Amino acid sequence: xxxxELKDKLTExxxxxxxxxISLTILNLYKEKEFTxxxxxxxxxxxxxxxxxxxxxxxxxxxxxxxxxxRADYYNKEIVRLFNENNFDGMLExxxxxxxxxxxxxxxxxxxxxxxxxxxxxxxxxxDEGLTVKDKDSVxxxxxxxxxxxxxxxxxKIRQYGSTDIEFPSYYLEDFEEFELxxxxxxxxxxxxxxxxxxxxxxxDNFISDISPLTSLVYLEELNLSGNRLxxxxxxxxxxxxxxxxxxxxxxxxxxxxMDLPYLEYAGLSGNEIDKxxxxxxxxxxxxxxx
Numbered sequence: 001x002x003x004x005e006l007k008d009k010l011t012e013x014x015x016x017x018x019x020x021x022i023s024l025t026i027l028n029l030y031k032e033k034e035f036t037x038x039x040x041x042x043x044x045x046x047x048x049x050x051x052x053x054x055x056x057x058x059x060x061x062x063x064x065x066x067x068x069x070x071r072a073d074y075y076n077k078e079i080v081r082l083f084n085e086n087n088f089d090g091m092l093e094x095x096x097x098x099x100x101x102x103x104x105x106x107x108x109x110x111x112x113x114x115x116x117x118x119x120x121x122x123x124x125x126x127x128d129e130g131l132t133v134k135d136k137d138s139v140x141x142x143x144x145x146x147x148x149x150x151x152x153x154x155x156x157k158i159r160q161y162g163s164t165d166i167e168f169p170s171y172y173l174e175d176f177e178e179f180e181l182x183x184x185x186x187x188x189x190x191x192x193x194x195x196x197x198x199x200x201x202x203x204x205d206n207f208i209s210d211i212s213p214l215t216s217l218v219y220l221e222e223l224n225l226s227g228n229r230l231x232x233x234x235x236x237x238x239x240x241x242x243x244x245x246x247x248x249x250x251x252x253x254x255x256x257x258x259m260d261l262p263y264l265e266y267a268g269l270s271g272n273e274i275d276k277x278x279x280x281x282x283x284x285x286x287x288x289x290x291x
Contacts, residue, residue: 045100205228231250253272
């Protein structure tokens with residue numbers, strides 16, 4: 001198969017209609033608790049992308065996000081870009097969708113996708129979820145704006161789909177253990193509270209001043225908050241499993257809370273106005289401190 005043939009095949013496979021067919025199959029298997037079949041689907045594409053499906057279905061959201069119809073535009077732009085660059089290998093990395101051409105055979109009862117209204121499946125009442133949605137299209141024309149800023153939830157959508165204008169239920173966030181959102185324009189951590197199983201989060205180089213939404217992330221082990229606008233980090237006391245923290249490049253003067261984190265191994269502290277006596281105490285407790 002040459003690059004032109006691959007482009008045509010991928011364009012067809014990443015159509016909204018085909019992604020709708022795949023994602024509805026995955027969704028219905030999840031709703032029917034057919035987790036073994038979901039695991040089989042993940043194994044079919046594992047040469048291209050790794051998605052672990054647990055015996056209780058955990059991992060489902062990562063799988064369905066790959067084939068959500070809202071991603072059709074993103075994928076097709078990538079296909080065009082890679083084709084114009086004559087990047088055959090890059091296009092091959094998108095070929096996991098071709099492995100699911102026979103997905104109907106995995107769930108024979110789900111044949112009539114055309115008669116299913118897709119939108120209600122992913123309908124989400126934003127108000128009930130307690131998230132604040134900003135209308136960035138309401139800015140008056142002609143007014144020079146500062147840097148565009150987002151909350152955590154919006155930044156995740158942009159990182160995954162390139163847009164905030166998609167449906168994305170909060171329970172999708174529960175499956176992820178790692179989030180890399182460095183330099184994402186985040187000024188508000190609204191939404192991070194849904195990342196219940198997160199172990200690693202990189203929030204460096206943003207505009208964060210309040211970390212209170214992090215307090216429920218009791219499984220968090222690594223957290224990068226460098227290059228933000230922090231003055232107070234007392235809420236870290238709730239992150240009882242934290243092993244590594246980077247708070248360099250902020251406006252922090254008091255790090256006494258770090259003394260009470262039983263598993264802390266490393267702390268990045270440079271670029272703050274921290275009293276040397278606190279740093280010495282932290283080092284004496286066995287923590288490697290980068291100052």
